[in-house]
Amino acid sequence: MSAGSSSATALDGARLDLALALHEQMVRIRRFEERVAELFAAGELPGFVHLSIGQESVAVGVIDLLRESDYITATHRGHGHIIAKGARFHPMIAELMGRATGYCRGKGGSMHIFDVGLGVLGANGILGAGQPIAVGAAFSARLQGRDDVAVTFFGEGASAQGAVHEAMNLAAVWRAPVVFVAEVNGFAELTPYDVHVPIPSLAARGAAYGIPATVVDGLDVLAVRDAAEGCIARAREGGGPSLLEVRTLRWHGHYEGDPQRYRDPAELARRADVDPIAHLVLALREAGVPDDRIASAAERADADLDVAVATARADPLPAPEDALDHVYATPIEPRR
Amino acid sequence: MPELKYYAAVQQALAEELRRDPSTILLGEDIGAPGGIYAETRGLQDEFGAERVLDVPAGELGFLGAAVGCALTGLRPIVEISFADFFPVCMDQLVNQAAKVRYMSGGQASVPLTVVSFGGGGLNAGPQHSGTYEAWLGSMPGLKVVTPATPGDVKGLLKSAIRDDDPVIVLLHKGLLQMREDVPDDGDRTLPLGRAEIRRPGEHVTLVAWSGGVRRALSAADDLAARGIEAEVVDLRSIQPLDVATVVDSVCRTHRLVVVQETIGFSGIGAEVVAEVTRQAFDYLDAPIERVAPPFTPVPFSPPLERFHLPEPADIARCAEELVTT
Numbered sequence: 001m002s003a004g005s006s007s008a009t010a011l012d013g014a015r016l017d018l019a020l021a022l023h024e025q026m027v028r029i030r031r032f033e034e035r036v037a038e039l040f041a042a043g044e045l046p047g048f049v050h051l052s053i054g055q056e057s058v059a060v061g062v063i064d065l066l067r068e069s070d071y072i073t074a075t076h077r078g079h080g081h082i083i084a085k086g087a088r089f090h091p092m093i094a095e096l097m098g099r100a101t102g103y104c105r106g107k108g109g110s111m112h113i114f115d116v117g118l119g120v121l122g123a124n125g126i127l128g129a130g131q132p133i134a135v136g137a138a139f140s141a142r143l144q145g146r147d148d149v150a151v152t153f154f155g156e157g158a159s160a161q162g163a164v165h166e167a168m169n170l171a172a173v174w175r176a177p178v179v180f181v182a183e184v185n186g187f188a189e190l191t192p193y194d195v196h197v198p199i200p201s202l203a204a205r206g207a208a209y210g211i212p213a214t215v216v217d218g219l220d221v222l223a224v225r226d227a228a229e230g231c232i233a234r235a236r237e238g239g240g241p242s243l244l245e246v247r248t249l250r251w252h253g254h255y256e257g258d259p260q261r262y263r264d265p266a267e268l269a270r271r272a273d274v275d276p277i278a279h280l281v282l283a284l285r286e287a288g289v290p291d292d293r294i295a296s297a298a299e300r301a302d303a304d305l306d307v308a309v310a311t312a313r314a315d316p317l318p319a320p321e322d323a324l325d326h327v328y329a330t331p332i333e334p335r336r
Numbered sequence: 337m338p339e340l341k342y343y344a345a346v347q348q349a350l351a352e353e354l355r356r357d358p359s360t361i362l363l364g365e366d367i368g369a370p371g372g373i374y375a376e377t378r379g380l381q382d383e384f385g386a387e388r389v390l391d392v393p394a395g396e397l398g399f400l401g402a403a404v405g406c407a408l409t410g411l412r413p414i415v416e417i418s419f420a421d422f423f424p425v426c427m428d429q430l431v432n433q434a435a436k437v438r439y440m441s442g443g444q445a446s447v448p449l450t451v452v453s454f455g456g457g458g459l460n461a462g463p464q465h466s467g468t469y470e471a472w473l474g475s476m477p478g479l480k481v482v483t484p485a486t487p488g489d490v491k492g493l494l495k496s497a498i499r500d501d502d503p504v505i506v507l508l509h510k511g512l513l514q515m516r517e518d519v520p521d522d523g524d525r526t527l528p529l530g531r532a533e534i535r536r537p538g539e540h541v542t543l544v545a546w547s548g549g550v551r552r553a554l555s556a557a558d559d560l561a562a563r564g565i566e567a568e569v570v571d572l573r574s575i576q577p578l579d580v581a582t583v584v585d586s587v588c589r590t591h592r593l594v595v596v597q598e599t600i601g602f603s604g605i606g607a608e609v610v611a612e613v614t615r616q617a618f619d620y621l622d623a624p625i626e627r628v629a630p631p632f633t634p635v636p637f638s639p640p641l642e643r644f645h646l647p648e649p650a651d652i653a654r655c656a657e658e659l660v661t662t
Contacts, residue, residue, distance in 0.1 A: 105442035136405020166398025
């Protein structure tokens with residue numbers, strides 16, 4: 001499929017406004033991730049990072065439908081999910097740099113960014129850990145009389161985890177207002193889909209739990225959003241859980257610096273054909289949106305990033321003894 | 337004061353806290369309509385409804401994880417893991433999620449979760465239904481671990497655990513379920529977490545124990561008393577945090593220490609006690625510190641094998657007597 005070939009319906013009116021908003025969000029994620037890649041290559045980020053370039057339509061298409069009070073759990077490749085939920089650049093960059101001003105005060109890093117106020121119940125370094133947590137959050141909201149929902153992202157790698165099965169089973173038993181989003185990007189770490197998934201589509205597993213499942217191509221963010229709309233409405237209206245599989249492609253390695261010797265160069269060359277941003281830009285152009293207006297989204301994201309990076313660079317590192325804080329809410333002092 | 341059995345103290349503490357705080361929920365296998373496999377949740381679903389007292393599908397990893405999600409979003413879940421040997425099944429959610437969320441979120445998130453579980457041997461339940469896991473769980477920063485040895489402690493410590501804003505593991509002992517004790521009928525009575533208790537005063541030797549080991553140590557102390565040796569029995573009650581000061585105070589008076597445990601000695605709580613007592617009270621010790629602990633094997637099934645595995649009061653008394661008389 002080549003970029004632009006599936007823009008079946010012309011964008012106009014509210015649909016055009018929506019497309020522009022989704023474009024803005026996807027570009028924010030893309031520019032953030034590209035900046036993180038630069039900072040990592042320059043040696044400014046300790047540890048390691050996993051980037052979601054090429055997969056922006058999944059986070060944006062789904063999370064655009066959520067309210068601030070709704071919950072998400074993100075993956076180890078979770079920057080995009082968290083940005084789409086409304087997270088600010090500065091505390092994210094500061095956390096990646098290990099600064100005291102980071103979202104987690106330097107205690108978590110890239111894989112553990114939380115923003116509890118925005119309903120971000122954590123990225124997670126453990127495959128399959130976010131799904132049971134999301135089921136609990138969804139159940140909890142309902143029990144407390146709120147119509148908030150939870151959306152939980154996982155990849156085909158995590159789909160092999162027993163915890164994902166347990167979460168789907170429990171969600172179905174409880175009819176919990178949760179949407180499982182399988183973000184199929186072609187790989188579990190360094191291993192391609194066909195090696196570890198025995199069926200062509202994860203959506204087939206929905207039937208095993210009695211929950212509806214849909215597959216959508218991540219090339220088209222509007223299609224992703226349309227597919228997610230039914231899932232989220234179903235959850236919010238008491239219809240229970242559902243499974244949404246989005247087919248996408250991971251552009252970078254598992255981690256930054258991954259030499260990717262396991263990848264076919266032809267597949268890497270295919271990236272431009274499955275770029276959800278380029279695909280949407282073609283549709284915006286067809287709808288008559290001027291190029292400079294399209295380009296301005298990246299300019300706004302870059303301006304925000306410039307401020308975030310400059311601020312984070314000047315921010316203090318944590319004091320070493322800050323490592324002792326936040327183990328317990330109510331520490332118990334030893335008896336003297 | 338009314339008499340209360342150990343298992344009924346669990347039920348009473350749960351009922352009082354579910355009544356007191358509408359944000360509490362209880363989930364586990366067979367705890368709803370069946371009333372729990374130890375009758376420890378009898379009547380709770382009738383009183384609080386199936387939305388707050390939930391029978392969940394087997395799958396400790398899934399339902400413990402769901403409880404973490406509940407705890408992050410305004411509820412105070414209480415989870416029952418019916419046998420402590422099932423902890424290994426759900427260790428990721430306990431260790432990587434519940435225990436670490438506060439820390440790795442930089443203090444943003446709280447996990448006010450209580451996990452109640454039943455461990456311990458002596459019932460011929462076999463290698464996968466007799467284990468005790470306080471050493472594993474107590475070594476995880478972010479978790480608090482208590483080990484009530486009496487009905488009164490069950491009630492007081494379980495209530496404190498439920499009210500605490502951190503994940504607290506309440507490790508109960510299956511061998512103590514029918515133990516009786518007079519317990520004040522006071523819904524506001526709680527016991528502080530992290531405090532040891534002297535169960536019996538004595539001047540010649542200190543016996544440190546917890547959970548099912550306390551009963552064995554007290555029995556040994558009776559035997560020793562008949563031979564003119566007064567043993568002081570310290571019940572740790574809490575594993576994390578560990579009340580070292582109470583143990584050190586006792587050893588400074590008795591000058592001798594025996595640690596009694598139903599869990600294997602290697603990397604156990606006794607090792608931690610010994611290290612701290614050696615450091616803090618070295619000059620007060622008149623004899624080497626001893627540990628009476630099971631051999632390095634799983635808990636066996638057949639009655640003679642299991643009796644051999646667990647420390648008998650006679651073993652404890654013999655060990656203490658040797659310290660005092662040599």
